[in-house]
Amino acid sequence: MxxxxxxxxxxxxxxxxxxxxxxxxxxxxxxxxxxxxxxxxxxxxxxxxxxxxxxxxxxxxxxxxxxxxxxxxxxxxxxxxxxxxxxxxxxxxxxxxxxxxxxxxxxxxxxxxxxxxxxxxxxxxxxxxxxxxxxxxxxxxxxxxxxxxxxxxxxxxxxxxxxxxxxxxxxxxxxxxxxxxxxxxxxxxxxxxxxxxxxxxxxxxxxxxxxxxxxxxxxxLPAREVVAEAFNARKEYDPEGRIIVFKSQSAPWKDHLYTLEELEGEGSTKPLYVLYPENPAPDAKWRIQCVPVSKDSFTSRKPLPEAWRGFRDEELDGISGIPGGVFVHASGFIGGNKTFEGAIAMAKKALQI
Known part of the structure; x- marks a missing residue:
């Protein structure tokens, strides 16, 4: 019919x-x-x-x-x-x-x-x-x-x-x-x-x-250039290139990061932490995010220290020894600090733990 x-x-x-x-x-x-x-x-x-x-x-x-x-x-x-x-x-x-x-x-x-x-x-x-x-x-x-x-x-x-x-x-x-x-x-x-x-x-x-x-x-697509710039400058913050910093504003970075890593080839040290301001304002708080093992994974290459997880503000300051702490997530995949200086200090200290 x-x-x-x-x-x-x-x-x-x-x-x-x-x-x-x-x-x-x-x-x-x-x-x-x-x-x-x-x-x-x-x-x-x-x-x-x-x-x-x-x-x-x-x-x-x-x-x-x-x-x-x-x-x-x-x-x-x-x-x-x-x-x-x-x-x-x-x-x-x-x-x-x-x-x-x-x-x-x-x-x-x-x-x-x-x-x-x-x-x-x-x-x-x-x-x-x-x-x-x-x-x-x-x-x-x-x-x-x-x-x-x-x-x-x-x-x-x-x-x-x-x-x-x-x-x-x-x-x-x-x-x-x-x-x-x-x-x-x-x-x-x-x-x-x-x-x-x-x-x-x-x-x-x-x-x-x-x-x-x-x-x-x-x-x-526009984020590709932003991520590439930060990726290429990563040894400015860590001699081995394990820390990436977006200086003014974050952009979708995971896809581009993995692609850039592939282009760089085997043998190069992979980034572990990505730092970015919460917004473009000059006094914005900063985030430190762990790079996951793959784009859709909840497992980080190197989570933030277990002793920091689940703590906030002054309590986090006392445990980490770094002033300006805002929080560290209970799973350790992300944290925050009031300033860039504090966030970079958290990243560098986390590398050593």
Missing amino acids: AEQAAKRVKTDSGVVIGTHNGHFHADEALAVYMLRKYIPTYSTAKLVRTRDPKLLDECDIVVDVGGEYDASKNRFDHHQRTFTTTFPNRETKLSSAGLVYMHFGKQIIAQRLAQPEESDQVGLVWRKIYESFIEALDAHDNGISAYDAAALEAAGLKKKFSDGGFTLGAMVGRLNPNWNDVRPTDPVEAQAFEDTRFELASQRIGEEFDRDLDYFTSAW
């Missing part, structure tokens, strides 16, 4: 994007959004959701259906048995979101940065957004877990609690109609009902993509 409804959609009134009807997923919802929002050719495109090969043949671009991947023909399906394409230097098999992003992502980012697609900065953001956002959708749609299930079982690792299952894929999936929702009996109305839910899902996942695009182009 739904296919009959799809056949009654006119496809000769302009540019048309095709995808499948029925239960929708995050990958095609985002693929459609990226094309419409950021690629001028498809900004006013009509969307046809169908599995009818004849209707799909009439579409200008087809995503997540059709059994064909051929960028020269604007066909971006990933369900065929022979499909093994991945994003450059990644191992996760692509979904329709990854395919569209791989082919159109640089154009999207170049427009935002007003730079050529071949520029280093466009390439840097293109790779970063894939790794931080798109790849999770590719994995979800292809049934790829973030962890090896057999290795987890062998290690006896189990979740301590439910995290609610709120992934990007789940966020879109819950916008599908429920099994017992009342639906129109007319095929055309039933397809329109389903399409309305898809449009809502496409907009919702698209908003999250927009936020990532905004962040990585307007905040994350």
Whole structure:
């Protein structure tokens, strides 16, 4: 019945994007959004959701259906048995979101940065957004877990609690109609009902993509220069370069720090503490934060001394022997002092303990 409804959609009134009807997923919802929002050719495109090969043949671009991947023909399906394409230097098999992003992502980012697609900065953001956002959708749609299930079982690792299952894929999936929702009996109305839910899902996942695009182009990328400057000056505070100082204002530093470390190569001493003012004001208090073993880890390379943890103000001063103490977190991953001089003294003393 739904296919009959799809056949009654006119496809000769302009540019048309095709995808499948029925239960929708995050990958095609985002693929459609990226094309419409950021690629001028498809900004006013009509969307046809169908599995009818004849209707799909009439579409200008087809995503997540059709059994064909051929960028020269604007066909971006990933369900065929022979499909093994991945994003450059990644191992996760692509979904329709990854395919569209791989082919159109640089154009999207170049427009935002007003730079050529071949520029280093466009390439840097293109790779970063894939790794931080798109790849999770590719994995979800292809049934790829973030962890090896057999290795987890062998290690006896189990979740301590439910995290609610709120992934990007789940966020879109819950916008599908429920099994017992009342639906129109007319095929055309039933397809329109389903399409309305898809449009809502496409907009919702698209908003999250927009936020990532905004962040990585307007905040994350400019931070790279700030972090590189502090990284290169780190031996000013410790001969071995274990302390990094952001002199005027902090910036998102973890991603860039690990990248800079990789570029420097093995054998160099890794930073252990990062110091920064709480705000740009001249009298701002200072923070000392421990570098984690990895970006998303709660384990520090070298936590602040155990004897300092959980103490504040004058009590912390007495224990540490450093005036101006504000606090040290109970886990030892961060602390604070009223002045830069106090914060740097805490970092240097912590190195020795």
